[in-house]
Amino acid sequence: MSAALPIPVIQLLQVLTVALGAPAVTGVIATVEARLQGRRGPRVLQPYYDLAKLCRKEALAPSGATAFFLAAPLIAVAAYLTIPLLIPVLTSYGLPLGYMGDILGGGFLLSLASFVVAVAALETGSPYAQLGSSRAKTFSAITEPVVLFVVFTVALLTGTDLPYALAATVRSSAGQVIRPAHLLASAALFMVILHETGRIPVETHTGTNEFGMIEEARSFEHSGPYLALLKWGSMLKQMILFTILSDVFLVPWGLASTQRLGSVLLAIVALLAKACAVGVVVAVIDNSFAKLRLFKITEYASAAFLLAVLGVFTLYLGGG
Template sequence: MNAPSIQFAQVLTVLVAAPGVSGVIARVESRLQGRRGTRVLQPYYDLGKLFRKEALAPHGASWVFLAAPLGAMACYLTVPLLIPVLTTFPLPLGYMGDILGGGFILSLASFAVAVAAAETGAPYAQLGASRAKTFSAITEPVVLFVVFTVALVTGTDLPYALAETVRSSAEQIVRPAHLLAAAALFLVILAETGRIPVETHTGTNEFGMIEEARPFEHSGPYFAMLRWGSAMKQLILFVILINVFIAPWGLASSAGVGAVALAIAALLGKCVVLGVVIAVIDNSFAKLRLFKITEFVAAAFLLAVLAVFTLYFGGG
């Protein structure tokens, strides 16, 4: 396989596998709660049903309302070009942006969805958009500290170079600063994917909703793209944590078809394991109240700050 085709395979893997990973997590959660639950492939059926439905827009909504799902999907499809999804070697667009740039692209997608929700005038959608932006102002500094810490440890903030540094020696993984930064990023992923501290990723009409409230006014294909994009965001965060921070193994070191196929299988296996761990955590703790989110994210921020202090003062 040539480099462009592998790069296309990275994007296609994230695009196709994202709903399946969400289906596995939902199935595990159902079993942990003593329910039969839905099929693993249910997210694909839901997306197919939504794409066949009619798309409606609230009265008075501008073109931004309909453009936001397309813009968000474009952002989610761009990030896999920058991170090591399948290969250990950088692809043609792999050095187009660093890990901080990938975070900005994910934030842009969230901003587009929030703007579309805010202009509908619907109370639930506006409430979800307001809460999402309020709490993202707390989580984004944590991500910045994580990136800076790992950049100080490894000497670079390029995702492929970060993964290569971690993969070079087991000592890189067990360094205190690296472990603290990875733990902080894991807490951010729990909050960003709606697992902890408030509500679940399949929330209902409750005042504690955040992520699920924003697309309330979308329907048909546009709602399908938002649901699909949310699953892609979850998988992208999983890939960053696994293939850059804690387990950058199983990636293809050559451009052979067999090596790429094994890399896809390894990625899906690692993401499913991480999803099961998150599902167990999600069902092992009671949900926190809304105002407790700041305390939860503050713990992640403290871990990131401790990582920097450990690096400079503790030989981390």
């Protein structure tokens, strides 16, 4: 039962784990969130049913929208599905396609996906969709410096900016885990992830209240399978960000170090467990803090920026 898997199969499994596991993680978060609020909540598999239901529905496009409107969800999902090839999802050793791009490459793919959805929202002429994408673009410009400084920290720590290299560095000794640069960069990245997945500081991530609506508003005009793709896309994005946080920064243990089937299966289970654990923490944070007003987002971003900048500072004096 421990035959060695060929490398391409493992590479495919990385994508499939993220693609098929993402709705389950979303379902677990929704259940935990409901329990925190004293509700019973949907079943864990509900996101799969939602996606299946949407796929059976009719797709409409607003009059005047071009083919790009319909192509955008496909491009976005394609971009999201490429990222699992670049980051350590299941294995601790680099897979051949893992060296196609570094952390910045992954970041570019995430931005590309967000960009095409924003362009599609512009095509519709709907005020809500445009408001959502305009906000999303504005705020991602504010959090961008934080991400850059996190990348700088990684680059200074490892001498490269490949995610595999950082995960290996973190695994190498306890001193690497406890050094302030690593802790600060991880905390800054976590704050960015809370923002990017629409948890904190201004959004209710499923809410359709104009005051704090960012992510949800962008897909207002899509319907049917295209809406399903967009929803799946945001689940994929969340799963990818959780994977980066846990497998690269916080707990890069439990990854398969061989090609054996058993260890790869174990790594799949470990990844889903880690993503659910991060999700539970996120849900608890989401539900225990009040949302800020929209324009207070700079305060949140400045706190994350502080963490990331201090991470780089501590490295410059050597030994941080």
